[in-house]
Amino acid sequence: MAMINAFDPARATALTPHEQTMVARRRRLLGPAYRLFYEHPVHLVRGEGAWLFDAAGERYLDCYNNVASLGHAHPSVVEAIATQARQLNTHTRYLHDTVLDYAEALLASFPAALGPDAGQVMFTCTGSEANDLALRIARAHTGGEGVVITSLAYHGVTSALAELSPSLGEGVPLGRHVATVAPPDLYRRGPDMPARFAADIAAAFAGLARHGIRPCALLVDTMFTSDGVFPDPAGFLREAAAAARAAGALFIADEVQPGFGRTGTMWGFARHGVEPDIVTMGKPMGNGHPVAGLVAQAAVLERFAATARYFNTFGGNPVSAAAGLAVLRVLAEEALPDNAAAVGTFLAEGLRDLAGRHALIGDVRGAGLSIGVELVRDRATRDPATAATTRIVNALRQRRVLISASGPGANILKIRPPLCLSRAQAEMFLDALDAVLREASAAD
Amino acid sequence: MAMINAFDPARATALTPHEQTMVARRRRLLGPAYRLFYEHPVHLVRGEGAWLFDAAGERYLDCYNNVASLGHAHPSVVEAIATQARQLNTHTRYLHDTVLDYAEALLASFPAALGPDAGQVMFTCTGSEANDLALRIARAHTGGEGVVITSLAYHGVTSALAELSPSLGEGVPLGRHVATVAPPDLYRRGPDMPARFAADIAAAFAGLARHGIRPCALLVDTMFTSDGVFPDPAGFLREAAAAARAAGALFIADEVQPGFGRTGTMWGFARHGVEPDIVTMGKPMGNGHPVAGLVAQAAVLERFAATARYFNTFGGNPVSAAAGLAVLRVLAEEALPDNAAAVGTFLAEGLRDLAGRHALIGDVRGAGLSIGVELVRDRATRDPATAATTRIVNALRQRRVLISASGPGANILKIRPPLCLSRAQAEMFLDALDAVLREASAAD
Incomplete structure (x- = not known):
């Protein structure tokens, strides 16, 4: 299977000239085995807590990276x-x-x-x-x-x-x-x-x-x-x-x-x-x-x-x-495992609430701040909503919220923010996902 | 074959109480697969250039470490x-x-x-x-x-x-x-x-x-x-x-x-x-x-x-x-490859000079600051001087000069200091090796 959420250079249109140069340099210097994320890759230059900032100074809510788990640049x-x-x-x-x-x-x-x-x-x-x-x-x-x-x-x-x-x-x-x-x-x-x-x-x-x-x-x-x-x-x-x-x-x-x-x-x-x-x-x-x-x-x-x-x-x-x-x-x-438990529970509850309004959400599961949201075309058949998942991951990226997806059907949102994520940031994530799901259902 | 220059806890006598505690903690916490260097392991706390300093503030000339190649803590x-x-x-x-x-x-x-x-x-x-x-x-x-x-x-x-x-x-x-x-x-x-x-x-x-x-x-x-x-x-x-x-x-x-x-x-x-x-x-x-x-x-x-x-x-x-x-x-x-070439040549010449005075040295070879000195019991048979090599590596450590050995006979001094080694430091190394070789031949 192709990599989930991989950038496809053949479809690169929205890139700035500098981003285009960077993509070309990567291909030349790092070779053909490297992959970028998203239809429109992100050019990040700074991080703090659960926030990331791109070269233009725009702020992203990081709900994906499980390495800088204490928060970026702690x-x-x-x-x-x-x-x-x-x-x-x-x-x-x-x-x-x-x-x-x-x-x-x-x-x-x-x-x-x-x-x-x-x-x-x-x-x-x-x-x-x-x-x-x-x-x-x-x-x-x-x-x-x-x-x-x-x-x-x-x-x-x-x-x-x-x-x-x-x-x-x-x-x-x-x-x-x-x-x-x-x-x-x-x-x-x-x-x-x-x-x-x-x-x-x-x-x-x-x-x-x-x-x-x-x-x-x-x-x-x-x-x-x-x-x-x-x-x-x-x-x-x-x-x-x-x-x-x-x-x-x-x-x-x-x-x-x-x-x-x-x-x-x-x-x-x-x-x-x-x-x-x-x-x-x-x-x-x-x-x-x-x-x-x-x-x-x-x-x-x-x-x-x-x-x-x-x-x-x-x-x-x-x-x-x-x-x-x-x-x-x-x-x-900073009692981060406790924060992960508390904010994770809040986030999962919010996601279940979204499931009440968006039929696309077939299942919400997780522990702490490791959460999967399975998107399905039909709740009865549980047919994976693969294309919708890709659209949602990229639409969130356009709203400057970073997640990715996993699973054999590439239809499971993978949500795993830094453990310092606040309740307010979790709410921002839920609002962004709600908006994107509304757009997705309007588009269907 | 056993590891060359490995510390043998069964023969640990000269260790300070703190060193003994550390050796015991290592065995307990890191388990049986880890090894220390030297008959008397070195407890290092600070480095600068080609110098290392132990917990007692004693200074060591590092002629072994090929990682901190620009000098320690550059x-x-x-x-x-x-x-x-x-x-x-x-x-x-x-x-x-x-x-x-x-x-x-x-x-x-x-x-x-x-x-x-x-x-x-x-x-x-x-x-x-x-x-x-x-x-x-x-x-x-x-x-x-x-x-x-x-x-x-x-x-x-x-x-x-x-x-x-x-x-x-x-x-x-x-x-x-x-x-x-x-x-x-x-x-x-x-x-x-x-x-x-x-x-x-x-x-x-x-x-x-x-x-x-x-x-x-x-x-x-x-x-x-x-x-x-x-x-x-x-x-x-x-x-x-x-x-x-x-x-x-x-x-x-x-x-x-x-x-x-x-x-x-x-x-x-x-x-x-x-x-x-x-x-x-x-x-x-x-x-x-x-x-x-x-x-x-x-x-x-x-x-x-x-x-x-x-x-x-x-x-x-x-x-x-x-x-x-x-x-x-x-x-x-800092033109370090050039320095490695120049000081390496100086060091190799000094080692060849020592070979003129010490029959134990069978061969001196190297490029830049990667140097091997093969010690033999007899220059005609080239029989490896394994025991003497161990003694010399440990005697240098007692004089606070760090090297190790390699080769199937464990008889080849492995000399590979940081690339910033100065000519004066190379002379110190040669003086220490000369002294240790004199002791070794006096002991035979």
């Missing part, structure tokens, strides 16, 4: 980075206090089985590196290779993870050791979804075993972001993880998108009352600074460490550790 | 990072000028075949991600999988690169699609080395083909840093690359360690008068900020881009691009 993180960078930036083969303070603070955010007395942290620079390392660890621990993922998963861009990321499109083949299951879609599969999801996982591992491929891991984004945002019913992951473990596989929670408070709790898996064997994390971990990593139960790391040592040149360096520590501090000081 | 890079981070840090799916300015400046440092009119840049966060992406691109371009590397190569830590990094030790298996060749060791193989190295590469691809594995790439660090530093005779890589291309493989130059002026030229491959199909880079690219990437001939990217798009969340973000641009500016303003 001064506490910038200051932590600058202060440490002025002193020293080396690596983990010298002693340094900050990486240890950070590891300890990070582990303290986990339940006991992964906490400071039972869990251990390994630092990478990107979520891809974290998931890739988690796989190496899981293979060493289980002696198996077979991985089960959801059918539109995204887990990263290394060679090993591209094979586990069907959302990259059909041009990128899945590995032979990989089996996919349908996502935990309560809206389309109904109330027996949890049992069916778990049964699918068991069957997938059995299918791999039938081909001589021993189980290694169930790897899922705990909010199923690229599959279409599937949070409910809270708890369904417990049954899924049990199915994976019964097959002899580890349960790896990919928290690269849900983690660090987005769902209203610190970690997405916590909503489900399940304790993963390995948790991977990235995106908001440094509020934009490239820091990522994993937390694993100590016993899970043993076999890996018995055969391999681990060094990541930039991973866990003093500046990255200082950035990560500042993020944890700000999350706590 | 103010121009720190300022560029802080300034951009205060404004905006998003990603490459919005338009931004800095990533384009940076890509253009970077390409301008390449010969015509990879320059701004013919080459294209893709940004990652780490050298591992760059090499991993280069492999994906090479596989798409060639349709093959077979990769030839040297027998003690290091190319990174992703799943795909661990299979291509024999220096990680025998616990980490090489891929079935991987063949190794002996390194281009002029000291041990003599003057017909270039022809034999090229012949070995041809034979390795033929061997892979015999097993049905089609050629993909010859992947080498152009200074063969982990193999033991093999720069001479300049030009030998031309023949090697020709052998790879004759087999249908691409030539990928891993410039993660040699790149950005270390060898006295901007790129290590340039000394050899060869133009790679893909060049990967990392470590010093942001002087410690996690930025990395690759440059490829445009035609090489085409098939990859026809099936896959590429997005790296942090790769090429405005802050990383600003850091990279600042590095290029400082390299030019």
Whole structure:
């Protein structure tokens, strides 16, 4: 499938001369594999909180970016980075206090089985590196290779993870050791979804075993972001993880998108009352600074460490550790997970209210500030409103509100603003979406 | 093989109470896969130029770290990072000028075949991600999988690169699609080395083909840093690359360690008068900020881009691009490649002078500030002086001079200071090494 919400240069008409020059320079300098967002790409130059500003000084409400999760250019993180960078930036083969303070603070955010007395942290620079390392660890621990993922998963861009990321499109083949299951879609599969999801996982591992491929891991984004945002019913992951473990596989929670408070709790898996064997994390971990990593139960790391040592040149360096520590501090000081829960609930209620007036909205679901709104052509058939979704995402961009879409039908609005989003900003978003939905229904 | 110059906690006696606490915290929080350097690990808190300072305020001459290549905590890079981070840090799916300015400046440092009119840049966060992406691109371009590397190569830590990094030790298996060749060791193989190295590469691809594995790439660090530093005779890589291309493989130059002026030229491959199909880079690219990437001939990217798009969340973000641009500016303003050439020549001459007085030194080789000094028990047999090398590396550390070692015999001093090293600092290094060698010979 083509990338959702990708800019198509063949249809570029509204661009300013400078934007046209930039698009041409990108094609020449960065080559053909890069993509821009929107029919009319956005040229951003400044950010503050949930606001972004373009080169003309116009203000955008950011309801999409899950990296600058504390708010754009958060001064506490910038200051932590600058202060440490002025002193020293080396690596983990010298002693340094900050990486240890950070590891300890990070582990303290986990339940006991992964906490400071039972869990251990390994630092990478990107979520891809974290998931890739988690796989190496899981293979060493289980002696198996077979991985089960959801059918539109995204887990990263290394060679090993591209094979586990069907959302990259059909041009990128899945590995032979990989089996996919349908996502935990309560809206389309109904109330027996949890049992069916778990049964699918068991069957997938059995299918791999039938081909001589021993189980290694169930790897899922705990909010199923690229599959279409599937949070409910809270708890369904417990049954899924049990199915994976019964097959002899580890349960790896990919928290690269849900983690660090987005769902209203610190970690997405916590909503489900399940304790993963390995948790991977990235995106908001440094509020934009490239820091990522994993937390694993100590016993899970043993076999890996018995055969391999681990060094990541930039991973866990003093500046990255200082950035990560500042993020944890700000999350706590500004009570951002609580804000995500409160404003997320307000936003979801507002969206359900809009659903009362706009038949296009088939489903509203989410946890905290990770929200999916499924648009359908018909509430009975639930036929995806793909074209309308594209129009709405681009119409919101024209009103300077940034979101995108996901799902196999490219019909699920993906709403995931910085965690500092205020209630007033949530209202602005709801007003903008209401206006755009009215235009959309008027156009039909 | 065990890691060269690794700290062994079982032999930790000289540590201060705080250092002991830190070592114990590391083991508990970061787990068993992490390693420290030296018999007595170094606890660093500050850096400036080629100087590092420990927690007690003691000063160390850094002759090892090839990341902070402009000098530790270089103010121009720190300022560029802080300034951009205060404004905006998003990603490459919005338009931004800095990533384009940076890509253009970077390409301008390449010969015509990879320059701004013919080459294209893709940004990652780490050298591992760059090499991993280069492999994906090479596989798409060639349709093959077979990769030839040297027998003690290091190319990174992703799943795909661990299979291509024999220096990680025998616990980490090489891929079935991987063949190794002996390194281009002029000291041990003599003057017909270039022809034999090229012949070995041809034979390795033929061997892979015999097993049905089609050629993909010859992947080498152009200074063969982990193999033991093999720069001479300049030009030998031309023949090697020709052998790879004759087999249908691409030539990928891993410039993660040699790149950005270390060898006295901007790129290590340039000394050899060869133009790679893909060049990967990392470590010093942001002087410690996690930025990395690759440059490829445009035609090489085409098939990859026809099936896959590429997005790296942090790769090429405005802050990383600003850091990279600042590095290029400082390299030019401070003429650091020239300094690396001049001080490197001075250092190599001084080392050859020491070889006249110390029979332990079997060979001195290098380019710019990437220097290997091979220590042997006997100049006739060239038997590696492994134990003496360990003693010397640790004795230098006790004198507060930091280097390490490499090679299959762990007997090659690896000297690669920041590029700003002054002649006076090079003299200090030579004096310290002289003293340590005198002690070593007195101890025998």
